[in-house]
Amino acid sequence: MQFKVMPSIIGLLLSVAASSSEAGDDATWNRLKPYFESPAEFAQQFGKYSSPLKFYDGAPVKDAADWARRRQEILDRWNGLLGKWPALIERPVLERLESTRRDNFTQHRIRVQVAQRQMLDGYLLVPDGSGPFPAVVVPYYEPETSIGAKGELRDFALQLTLRGFVTIAIGSPGGDARLPATAETGLQPLSYLGYVAANCYNALATQPEVDPLRIGIVGHSYGGKWAMFGSCLHDKFACAAWSDPGIVFDEARGSVNYWEPWYLGLGVGPKRTPGLITAENPRTGPYAQLIKQGLDLHELHALMAPRPFLVSGGSEDFPARWIPLNHSIAVNQFLGATHRVGMTNRPAHDPTVESNEQIYLFFEHFLKPERR
Numbered sequence: 001m002q003f004k005v006m007p008s009i010i011g012l013l014l015s016v017a018a019s020s021s022e023a024g025d026d027a028t029w030n031r032l033k034p035y036f037e038s039p040a041e042f043a044q045q046f047g048k049y050s051s052p053l054k055f056y057d058g059a060p061v062k063d064a065a066d067w068a069r070r071r072q073e074i075l076d077r078w079n080g081l082l083g084k085w086p087a088l089i090e091r092p093v094l095e096r097l098e099s100t101r102r103d104n105f106t107q108h109r110i111r112v113q114v115a116q117r118q119m120l121d122g123y124l125l126v127p128d129g130s131g132p133f134p135a136v137v138v139p140y141y142e143p144e145t146s147i148g149a150k151g152e153l154r155d156f157a158l159q160l161t162l163r164g165f166v167t168i169a170i171g172s173p174g175g176d177a178r179l180p181a182t183a184e185t186g187l188q189p190l191s192y193l194g195y196v197a198a199n200c201y202n203a204l205a206t207q208p209e210v211d212p213l214r215i216g217i218v219g220h221s222y223g224g225k226w227a228m229f230g231s232c233l234h235d236k237f238a239c240a241a242w243s244d245p246g247i248v249f250d251e252a253r254g255s256v257n258y259w260e261p262w263y264l265g266l267g268v269g270p271k272r273t274p275g276l277i278t279a280e281n282p283r284t285g286p287y288a289q290l291i292k293q294g295l296d297l298h299e300l301h302a303l304m305a306p307r308p309f310l311v312s313g314g315s316e317d318f319p320a321r322w323i324p325l326n327h328s329i330a331v332n333q334f335l336g337a338t339h340r341v342g343m344t345n346r347p348a349h350d351p352t353v354e355s356n357e358q359i360y361l362f363f364e365h366f367l368k369p370e371r372r
Contacts, residue, residue, distance in 0.1 A: 028365045035310070035358065036342040038329060042322035049248075049324050050294060052302035052331050067334065074299050075233075081286040082264065083187035085195045085233075089113055092203040096124065104128050105161045107147065112203050114173065114196040115183035122170040123147050125161035126209050134214035134367035135166040135207075137200045137230070137237075139193070140223040142171035153351045156218050156359070163360060165367070166210050168200055177222055178262045188286055190229050190263045197230025201237060214238055214367045218359060220312075220351055221245060221255075225263065231309065232300040239307055239366045241359045244314035244349050248297045248324045249290075251277050255316050255349065258297075259287045298324040306337035310362045315349040 038044075052074065053061040061070045079085070092113035100107045108124040122143040127133060138146040138157040145151065146169035148158035157167035173196060174181030182192040197217060205212035216239045219227035224245030231240035246256030254276055259265045265272065267285030277283055283291060290296075301309070305328060311317050325341050332340040344358045 026365075028361050032342065032358070032361055032365055033339065035344050036339040038322045038326055039319065042320065042326065044326065045323045046326055046330075047323040049296055049298045049327055052299055052327055053334060061334070064335070067331075071303060074303060077293075077295070078300065079191075081188075081289050082191040083185065085187070085191070085198075086116070086185055088195075088202060089116070089199050090202060091206050092199050093119070094124070094203045094207070103162060110168075112168070112170065112200060114170075114199045115185065118173060118181065118183040120170050120173060120196070122168060123157065124207075125157055125167045125169070127161055127164050127166065129164075131166075131209040132211040133164060133166045133209055134216070134363070134369075135168070135204045135210045136160050136215070136363060136367075137197055137204065137217040137227075138167050138169045138223070139197060139200075139217070139219045139226040139230070140169070140171060141177055142175075143169035144171075153353070153356060154220055156220070156356070159356065159360060160218075160363060163364060165363065166204065166207065168204055170196070170200060178260075180262055188264050188266055189261075190225060190258070191233070193226040194229035194233045197226060198234035198236075201230075201234060205236075211369075212236075214369070216240055216363055216367055218363070219243065219245075221349065224312075225258075228297075228300070231307075232303045235303070235307070237307065239309060239363070240304070241310040241312055241362055243312040243351055243355070243359065244316050246316040247301065247311055247321055250316075253316060259283055261285065263287075264290065296324070298327045301325065301328045301341075302331045304328065304340075305331045306335050306340055308340045308342070308362075308366050310359065311343040312351070312355050312359055313343050313345045314351075314355070315347065317343070317345075319343075319345050 061067050095111045096108040098109040105125050105127045110122050110124045111119045114120050140146050145154045146157040148155035157169040161167050180189040204210050217227045217231050217237050218241040220243035224242040228242045231237040250256040264287040265285040272284050273281050328341045346352050346355050
């Protein structure tokens, strides 16, 4: 598992940061910039969340070397609870089984290796042209939704490919999100999904049509949780967009259900009944330990720095979520980076035409070479 951010990616991101702040004629950035500034109502509020810029013993992070040690400390604590990833597959098998022409791209039905003994069915969409292209991993319950075969507004792979991105669409290992097949790794299911995403990154990075320095990840709801863990735990993703996953633990909201055994609550002994936590239906597995130790997902967000990410917020990620996001802003500022953390908001959980357009603009700005 890779923990050190690649210097080449850091250079790329810092160059984008400079152009973002200086290029006033960049119409795309002008549309995005308001979403990358904490609103006055929430600015400089940090709430109950512990600072990622303090070690667990309370000592402050004073310089870049300290941050490298603190970043590793966060990873070690979370991996100690959720399970340490097996070694990533350097060159995963990606079989192109059937090819179909669609619009301005070719759709390949594929099988991709996501663990030593596990293959997933999915789709690889490749735009016309010579490339190399930027690319995006798109996880969801099943891959057909992402390629536009099952309704609209969750077809991220299709829409991004129409805009010139290579995309790979994958679904739940084993076919059932509530019974994920974790390839006997011993990982908590959501951490395993992150591992799957990281191997999909490697699969994309080895394709001749793809620029390996310009690969992002996006998902909605369950896919948003998956994209968040994949991008936070695998630092080769250049950027990420998370659509209303519930970016912090919130036990009052049934859809922010990290406590369930198919996410972070898988343990030995009796399984809990799905639903809200009660005295009769308590926390289980590593999730219970995370809460006991006062940990929350804002620590994982901080691992993205200085890589940009966008929260496409809906009913579960409302404007007050800027409070935990302010901690990631603080880490980026400490590293000398600005406008790396963004959030848009809509009233409902479901994506909208507007919220999806914001996601696509985000990837166009941060992954297209001409945007540097």
